[in-house]
Structures are given as C-alpha cells and as structure tokens.
Amino acid sequence: MNGGRVFVLHIALQGCLRATDVEYGLTADTGGHIRYLLDLVSASGRHPAIDRMEIVTRAFRRMAYAECYAEPIETIDGTTRIVRLPTASDAYLVKEDLWTEHDSLVEALIAHIATLDQVPDVMHAHYADAGLIAARVSARTGIPYVFTAHSLGRVKLAAFDRDCTETAGLDRRIAIEEEAIAAAAAIIASSRDEAEVQYADYANYDPGRIRVFAPGSDLKQFANCRTDARVDALIDRFLDDPSKPVILAIARPVTKKNLAALVHAYGRSPALRAAANLVILAGTRDDSATLEPEIRDNIAELLQLIDRYDLYGKVAYPKQHRPDDIAAVYAYARTRRGIFVNPALNEPFGLTLLEAAASGLPVVATDSGGPNDIVETCGNGILVDPRSSTAITDAILKILDDLALWSRYSAAGSVAIRAYDWDRHVQLYVGLLDEVVGTAALPVAEREPALLLVSDIDGTLIGCAQGVGDFAAWHAAQTDVAFAIATGRSFHSAMAVLGQHDAPRPAILITSVGSEIYYRTVRGAVYDRDTEWDGIIAAGWDREAVAALIGQHAGLTPQSPLEQRRFKLSYFADGDVAAAERVRALLAEHGHSCSIIHSHGRYLDVLPHAASKGTAVEHVRRRLGLEPRQVIVAGDSGNDIEMLRSSRHAIIVGNYSDGLGTRADLAHGYVAVGHHARGVIEGVAYFRSAAEQSEPLAAVRKRAS
Ligand code: GLC
Ligand code: MG
Numbered sequence: 001m002n003g004g005r006v007f008v009l010h011i012a013l014q015g016c017l018r019a020t021d022v023e024y025g026l027t028a029d030t031g032g033h034i035r036y037l038l039d040l041v042s043a044s045g046r047h048p049a050i051d052r053m054e055i056v057t058r059a060f061r062r063m064a065y066a067e068c069y070a071e072p073i074e075t076i077d078g079t080t081r082i083v084r085l086p087t088a089s090d091a092y093l094v095k096e097d098l099w100t101e102h103d104s105l106v107e108a109l110i111a112h113i114a115t116l117d118q119v120p121d122v123m124h125a126h127y128a129d130a131g132l133i134a135a136r137v138s139a140r141t142g143i144p145y146v147f148t149a150h151s152l153g154r155v156k157l158a159a160f161d162r163d164c165t166e167t168a169g170l171d172r173r174i175a176i177e178e179e180a181i182a183a184a185a186a187i188i189a190s191s192r193d194e195a196e197v198q199y200a201d202y203a204n205y206d207p208g209r210i211r212v213f214a215p216g217s218d219l220k221q222f223a224n225c226r227t228d229a230r231v232d233a234l235i236d237r238f239l240d241d242p243s244k245p246v247i248l249a250i251a252r253p254v255t256k257k258n259l260a261a262l263v264h265a266y267g268r269s270p271a272l273r274a275a276a277n278l279v280i281l282a283g284t285r286d287d288s289a290t291l292e293p294e295i296r297d298n299i300a301e302l303l304q305l306i307d308r309y310d311l312y313g314k315v316a317y318p319k320q321h322r323p324d325d326i327a328a329v330y331a332y333a334r335t336r337r338g339i340f341v342n343p344a345l346n347e348p349f350g351l352t353l354l355e356a357a358a359s360g361l362p363v364v365a366t367d368s369g370g371p372n373d374i375v376e377t378c379g380n381g382i383l384v385d386p387r388s389s390t391a392i393t394d395a396i397l398k399i400l401d402d403l404a405l406w407s408r409y410s411a412a413g414s415v416a417i418r419a420y421d422w423d424r425h426v427q428l429y430v431g432l433l434d435e436v437v438g439t440a441a442l443p444v445a446e447r448e449p450a451l452l453l454v455s456d457i458d459g460t461l462i463g464c465a466q467g468v469g470d471f472a473a474w475h476a477a478q479t480d481v482a483f484a485i486a487t488g489r490s491f492h493s494a495m496a497v498l499g500q501h502d503a504p505r506p507a508i509l510i511t512s513v514g515s516e517i518y519y520r521t522v523r524g525a526v527y528d529r530d531t532e533w534d535g536i537i538a539a540g541w542d543r544e545a546v547a548a549l550i551g552q553h554a555g556l557t558p559q560s561p562l563e564q565r566r567f568k569l570s571y572f573a574d575g576d577v578a579a580a581e582r583v584r585a586l587l588a589e590h591g592h593s594c595s596i597i598h599s600h601g602r603y604l605d606v607l608p609h610a611a612s613k614g615t616a617v618e619h620v621r622r623r624l625g626l627e628p629r630q631v632i633v634a635g636d637s638g639n640d641i642e643m644l645r646s647s648r649h650a651i652i653v654g655n656y657s658d659g660l661g662t663r664a665d666l667a668h669g670y671v672a673v674g675h676h677a678r679g680v681i682e683g684v685a686y687f688r689s690a691a692e693q694s695e696p697l698a699a700v701r702k703r704a705s
Contacts, residue, residue, distance in 0.1 A: 005051035006433050008044065009113075009120035009143075011130040012037050013105070014095045017057045018068050019076045026065070029095045033150040037126055039216055040429075043422035045079045049430045052079055054120070056109060058101065059084035062092040085112055096169045098129040099176065106136045113141060121437040122185075126150060128173050131180020138183060144436050147184040153177055155198050155348070178204050185436045186526055188429070190215050191349055191370040195492045196562060198348070208518050208527030211432055212492050214373065216422030217351065219358035221327050223417055227335055228328035231321070235279055235332060238316035245276040245400055246338030248361070250326065250352050253282035253298035258343045258366075258386050260301050265343075265389040265396075267309025272393055275400050276338070278315045281329060285319055330359035337406055339399055342366055343386045350374055357416040362409030364395040367560035376493075377419045377500065380412040383560060419500075428499065446507040446520065449482035452624065452631045454510070454617050454643070455680055457487040457494060459600075459636035460653050461503060467677035468501045474681050475504045481684075484508035484620065486613040488605065488639050490565060491518055491527070513597060513605045513639050514616035515567035533619055537567055541608035546592055554583050556604060567611055573604040580604060599638030600657055614642035632687055634680045636660065644669055651683030 015030035016023055022034055037055065044050045061070045068074065070090070074082040088104040113119065123145035125134035134145035153173035181187060182204040188211055189195040195210045236242040247266065251257040259282060266278045280302065285291055288299045306315050321329070333340065340356035340363045347353075347369040354374060356363050363381035365371035375381050382395040399406050418424065455461045462468055475483055485506045487494050494511050498504075509518045509527065515537060517530035547569050550556060556571035556579060563570040573579035580598040583606065587594055595607040613635075621631050633643050634651035638658040644650040650669035652660045653676055661671045670686050672679030 005049055006122065006430075006437060007052040007118055007120045008050060008054075008433065009123045010037060010041065010053065010055045010126065011057075011109070011123060011134055012055060012126040013058050013098055013130050013133070014127055016065060016069055016092075017055070017082065018066075019074055019082060023066075027092070027094070033126055036148075036150065036215055039422050040425070041076070041080055043216065043426040044429070045077065046423065047426050047430055049434070050079070050426075052118070053081075055080070055082045056112070057082065057084055058093075058098075058105065059086045059090065060092045061090050065092065083112065085109060095127070095129070096173075099172060102129065102132060102136075105133050109133060109137050110140060113137070113143075119143065122146065122433055124148070125180065125184075128153065128176040128180055131184070132176045135179050135183045144185040145183075146186045146188060146432070146436060147180050148188045149177065149180075149194075149199075151348075152194075152198050154201050174202075178202055181205070184209065186211060186432055188213055188432070189492075191373050192490070192492045192496065192562060193346075193348065193369040193372065196490060197369075206529070207491055208521075208529050210492070211428075212373070212496055213425050213428045213432075214377070214420050216425050217354050217416075217420040219354060219417050219420065222330060222355045222358035223414065225327035225331040225334075225359050227331045228325070231325045231328035232332055234318045234321060234325070235316045235329070238313070238318075239277050240313035242277070244336065246279050246333040246336045247272070247276050247341055247396060248279045248281075248329065248333040248338055248356075249341050249343070250281040250329070251342065251344065253295050253302065255294060255298060256345050257298075258345050259298065260305060261343045261386060261389055262341055262392065263302060263305040263309070263311070263315070265392040266315070267305060267311060268389065269393045269397075271397055273311075273314060275397065278311070279329070279333065279338075280315065280317045281321060281326075282317065284321060326355070327359070330356060330361055334360045334410070337400075337403075339364055339381075339396055339406075341392070341396065342371060343384075343392060344369070345386055347371055354416050354420055357413030360410045360413050362399050362406055362413070364392065364399070367562070372560060372562055373496070374416065376497075378412050378415040380409045380415070385557075385560075446482050449507075449624065449626070450480035450630065451684075452482050452484060452508075452621065452626055453680075453684060454484040454486050454508075454620075454631065454633045456613075456635040456637075456640050457485055457489060457497060459655065459657070459676070460634050460640070460680065461485070461677050462497065462501050463655065463676035464678070465501070467675070468503050471677035471681060472502060472504050482507045482624075484510065484617075486510040486514065486617060486633070486635075486640075486643055488513045488570075488599070488603065490562070491516060493562075508620055510613060510616040510620065512565045512568040513607055513611070514613040514643075515565060515607050515611040517616055517620060530619075530623075533616065534567070536619070537608040537611040537615075539608070539610065540593065541567065542592065543567075543569070545590070546587060546594060546606060549586060549590055549592070550583060550606065553586055554579070556583075559603070567608050569606040571604045571606075572602060573598060574602050576604075577601075595642075597639050597642070598658075599640075603639070605639065612642040613640060614644075614646040617643050618646065629691070632684055634683060636676075641666070649687045651680055651687075653679030653683075655679070 059070050085108040087101045123134045125131040125147050127150050131147045138145050153170045157170045195212050199205050266272050340361040342365040344366045349370040357378050357380050366386040367383040384391040384395050483506050491511045507520050517533045518527035559570040580596045584596050593609045595612050597605045628648050632649040633647040636653050636656045645665050652669045652671045654672045655675040670683045672682045674682045
C-alpha cells in the first residue's frame with residue numbers, strides 16, 4: 001500500500017476489451033461484464049483511497065478485429081492502464097476455450113508482476129477463468145484476490161436440459177469457478193439471490209465471504225423521462241380507451257419471463273380489465289414466423305391468449321420500437337398512474353425494475369431473484385409469487401385502487417438512483433479492499449468483551465434513522481462491548497440492511513431466527529459460519545418432510561424462496577392466531593418436534609427443535625466464555641421472546657408488539673421508554689447502573705479457554 005492507498009490489479013480475459021468505444025456484441029463475450037469493469041474502474045479512479053489500477057487481459061490478433069487488441073499497454077489515465085499479456089496462442093479465444101491458456105496466463109502474469117515497480121495490494125478477478133488465474137498467482141505471490149463471477153455456470157446449467165451437449169463446457173466452467181471461489185479473500189455479488197441461491201450449490205460455497213454490493217446503473221434518462229407523441233401513438237392504436245391506467249411489462253418473450261401469466265391474470269380478472277389497459281413490450285419482430293423457436297412460441301402464446309380472453313382494445317403489444325423509445329414508454333405508463341409488472345419465474349438481477357423505479361412507476365415483481373433487493377431498498381412496490389395469478393392480480397389492484405399508496409411507491413422509486421450508483425458502490429468496495437489488504441486485528445472489545453450486546457434488527461435497532469445514528473455514535477464510544485445481531489433475516493439480508501442504515505458492523509450475526517451464526521474474522525472483511533452450531537441443530541430436523549406436511553395440510557402461504565433456508569421454513573400467517581398451534585399439532589402427530597415462532601401477527605417460522613434466537617445467544621455466550629450476567633439482549637417482537645425469556649438482562653424497546661411488555665414470562669425484562677435503538681441504549685445504561693450497584697460487569701470478565 002502507498003500511504004494507505006491501494007493498488008488494484010484487475011484481471012478480465014473475456015471478449016474484446018479496450019477503454020473506449022467498446023465494440024459490444026462484436027463477439028458473444030464482448031458484453032456486460034466489460035461495461036461493469038470499466039464503470040467500476042472509472043468510479044474507483046475518483047476515490048481517494050485507490051492509488052493505481054491495472055486491467056490485465058490477453059493479447060490477441062485477428063484479421064477482422066482492430067489492431068488495438070494486441071497492443072501491450074493502453075493508458076486510460078494517470079491512475080489506470082490496460083495491460084495485454086501475450087500467451088501461448090495469439091488467436092482470439094471464445095470464453096469456452098480460455099482454459100487452454102490458463103498455464104501460460106499464470107506464468108505471464110507472474111512475470112508481469114515481477115517487472116512492476118510496486119507489487120499490487122490486491123487482485124480483482126472478473127469471471128471464472130480470471131478467478132482461477134488469480135487463485136494460482138495468489139498461491140505463488142501471496143497477493144490476495146477478490147472475485148466477481150458476473151454469471152455462474154451452475155445457473156446456466158440449471159437452465160439447460162441435463163443431457164444437452166452444451167453442458168460439457170459448463171462442467172469445466174463450474175470446476176474452474178470452484179477453484180476461483182475456494183481461495184478468494186472475498187466475493188462480490190450483485191444481489192442477495194446471487195449470494196444466497198446462485199452460489200449455494202458450489203462445493204466451496206461460504207456465505208460469510210460473499211458481500212452484496214449493488215452495481216451502478218445509469219438511470220438519469222429514466223428519472224427525467226417524458227412522453228413522446230410518436231411512442232404514444234405506437235401504443236394508443238391498440239386501445240379503446242387510451243386514457244386508462246396502464247399495466248406495463250417489458251421483457252424478452254422467453255419462457256422464463258412468464259409474460260403469459262400476466263395475460264392470464266388480466267384475462268381472468270374483470271376488475272383488472274375494468275381498471276387498466278395492459279401494455280406488453282416483448283422485443284421487436286418483423287415476421288414472427290421466422291423468429292428463433294422459443295421466442296416464436298412465446299409470441300404465438302401471447303397472441304393466442306389475447307384472442308382466447310378476447311382482449312382486443314385492451315392490450316397493446318407493439319411490434320416494433322427503438323431502444324431509445326423505452327424511456328418514453330415508462331413515461332406513458334407513469335402519466336396514466338400505471339404499474340410496472342415483472343412476473344419472471346426467476347429474474348437474476350432486474351434492470352427493468354430499476355428503470356421503472358427511476359421513472360416513478362410502482363412495481364409488482366417476482367419474489368424470485370434480484371427484485372427482492374430492489375423492492376427492499378426502494379420500498380416501491382410488492383413482491384409476488386410469479387406462479388400465482390391471483391397474487392399478481394391482487395397486488396396490481398391493491399396499488400391501482402389506492403392513490404396514496406401509488407404515490408408513495410412512485411416517489412420511493414427515486415431511491416434507486418442513489419442506491420444503484422457506482423460512487424456508492426465504490427465506497428463499499430474500498431471498505432472491503434481495506435479489510436482484505438489490511439493487517440488490523442479485531443478491536444479488543446470484540447476479542448475480549450466485558451459485555452455482549454445482542455440486538456434484533458427490525459423494530460429494535462432499526463426503525464428510526466436518528467436512533468441508528470445515536471447508536472452508531474454510542475457504539476463507537478464503547479471500549480468493552482461486543483455488538484451482535486440476532487435477526488429473522490438471512491445473513492446477506494441483514495448485512496445489506498445494516499449497511500443501508502449506516503449501522504455499525506456487528507462482531508457476530510445470529511441470523512434466520514437463530515438457525516445460523518457468523519463471527520467476524522480477524523481481517524474483518526468476512527465472517528466465519530459457526531458450523532458447530534449447524535451440527536447441533538441439525539439433529540432430528542427433516543426439512544423435506546416438515547415442508548411437505550405444512551405444504552399439504554397447514555393452509556399457509558410460503559414466504560419468498562429467498563426466505564427458505566436450510567434450517568428455516570417461513571410462511572405468512574396474517575391474523576391467523578391459531579397457526580402456530582395448528583402447525584405444532586400437525587408436526588407432532590407425525591413425530592416432528594420443531595421450534596415454531598409466530599411474530600408481528602404475520603410471520604410463522606419453523607426451525608429445528610434446538611434452534612431459536614435464545615438458544616443461539618446461549619451458544620455464542622459459552623463460546624466466548626462469558627457469564628450470563630455479561631450478556632444483554634434487546635428485541636421488540638414475537639421472534640425475540642425466546643431470547644428475552646432466557647436472558648437475565650432483557651431489553652424490550654418501547655415500540656414492542658406481540659404483547660411483549662405485559663407477558664408474565666418477561667417480567668424480568670426492562671421495558672424501555674425510548675423506541676428502537678434509543679430504547680436499546682437506554683436499556684444498556686439501566687442494566688449497567690444496576691450492575692454497578694452490585695458487581696461491575698467488567699469484574700466478572702472471564703477469558704475464553
Ligand atoms: C424476517 C425474515 C422472515 C421471518 C421474519 C420473522 O422478516 O426475513 O423470513 O419470517 O423475520 O422471524
Ligand atoms: Mg424485530
């Protein structure tokens with residue numbers, strides 16, 4: 001490092017890489033990851049902590065391509081240059097063939113680093129092959145690396161038929177990815193879906209090493225979008241009453257995008273048909289008979305459904321539009337108080353949802369994939385199960401029927417412009433690099449705490465922005481308090497929401513209602529999963545059998561796929577007060593004993609018998625070698641009861657729900673006057689002064705054995 005400033009060596013091997021006028025689409029591999037890399041590098045260059053960058057790629061020559069791809073050095077600016085390394089072959093290689101150059105790339109990169117006047121502090125590898133090169137170079141040079149996959153072979157494999165010939169190359173790619181993720185100091189993902197679902201089937205999957213940083217997205221043209229008479233006319237000519245609100249969908253007509261479900265929902269609901277027109281932009285076509293088969297079949301199905309439900313005069317499906325018409329289409333929908341709908345069976349990221357958000361259109365989106373992050377970040381719409389046409393219909397009607405809600409969601413979309421921003425991304429990224437290259441040990445408060453403070457997130461730590469600010473300042477002033485989280489959220493969801501609210505970074509995270517535990521590691525960038533805890537709670541847990549029983553007999557709606565974890569099955573049980581008892585009886589009848597937790601009158605979690613926030617806190621306490629009196633817990637709702645009940649020092653924040661403040665089994669708790677984080681600070685002060693009157697907390701400190 002150069003005075004605390006970092007030298008980053010990026011490795012990106014795919015496609016035709018150059019700094020300006022990138023020839024996107026020139027080859028199949030000259031695509032989005034290059035845009036991502038160049039945007040990342042240019043935002044990094046604006047950050048004072050980044051001293052120097054190199055982008056290392058492969059040199060090649062090919063008749064039809066420009067000479068520049070063989071140029072050894074391309075200087076971008078005073079901070080950054082592209083370095084093209086010659087390898088065994090000088091031909092252009094498609095990504096499926098890059099493996100043939102792995103060995104010579106490793107040698108070329110090591111030789112290149114040896115010529116530099118300064119050793120890079122960290123490498124950042126983009127895509128599978130670069131990850132493997134980084135892993136091998138790292139093993140020989142000791143330079144740590146971070147990895148961004150951009151897309152994953154396993155996701156592609158799942159999309160193909162198992163016996164399809166293309167999978168041969170994918171098996172190799174997956175093996176390369178395994179090597180890349182095994183030794184990465186940290187992995188950067190773009191969405192919670194990538195971190196928690198797409199990576200989950202890799203043998204070397206280690207969630208605590210993955211961080212979710214949303215990429216930037218250029219949304220300005222959508223934020224300022226205006227209607228355009230020509231675009232209006234493209235749509236209006238289909239419609240009997242073009243002044244009606246619009247339900248808008250924009251997607252390629254491939255099966256995964258599930259556009260037919262939207263037409264079914266619309267066709268079946270008289271209320272929807274009365275309330276709004278449907279506008280579907282499904283790519284462009286000349287003669288749909290000559291399209292590639294999947295697209296042709298999907299277009300045929302849409303047209304057939306429009307006919308079947310007799311939706312003429314109500315549905316617009318323009319045949320042609322220009323790429324730069326899209327912003328005006330969003331504006332068309334917004335001026336008619338419309339809604340954007342993405343019903344995809346799975347949406348890996350969800351760029352159109354960001355565009356809709358920036359355009360001020362409320363969204364109804366699939367609960368599978370990236371939309372989860374977008375809707376959680378912006379609060380601009382409703383997630384639905386894309387397989388349920390009634391869920392889609394109900395969500396759309398709910399927004400269309402409630403002008404105040406529509407306006408709130410419409411305004412909330414602008415959050416996307418600030419959140420999906422490269423400068424914001426680089427702020428988080430630099431923090432990660434610092435931890436990866438840094439040598440700082442964990443603070444004493446985390447290694448040998450006198451006090452462990454365990455707080456719930458939603459409704460306890462978070463709920464009032466000022467309160468979180470007070471808490472961060474309070475936390476920074478503590479020298480002997482280890483701060484831990486116990487939440488119903490998953491690890492990545494918790495990390496994301498804490499980051500969004502600028503809450504302090506916890507030393508320990510107890511997540512998914514106590515069914516997973518993570519500890520911050522010495523370097524701080526990553527967390528270690530407590531696999532011992534996994535082993536303890538796994539006993540007697542038959543996830544498949546429990547899920548099947550509840551699915552068949554309990555009459556509950558499952559929460560989104562992201563909320564279903566190895567040791568946690570979650571459902572909605574709105575206002576269904578008997579749900580917990582019913583499920584307990586059902587499971588007992590079939591010999592399953594589970595921990596069943598109902599909170600906020602809404603959520604129902606089913607966990608292994610031994611798992612709860614309370615048992616997890618107890619496990620952590622023992623592992624840290626602390627006395628019960630050195631632990632304080634804080635919560636607000638039903639999923640905290642277990643932990644509040646079993647702790648000597650229990651804080652119930654002033655804004656509690658589920659009757660916490662009046663329960664006999666929580667009579668030992670301190671019910672704070674303050675709400676949220678302020679209630680937590682108040683409660684800690686209360687227990688500290690109570691302790692001072694008898695025995696100081698610090699005096700009972702016991703070292704971990
Ligand atoms: C969080 C989780 C959800 C759970 C709820 C109550 O909201 O995301 O799955 O049901 O907490 O524990
Ligand atoms: Mg809570």
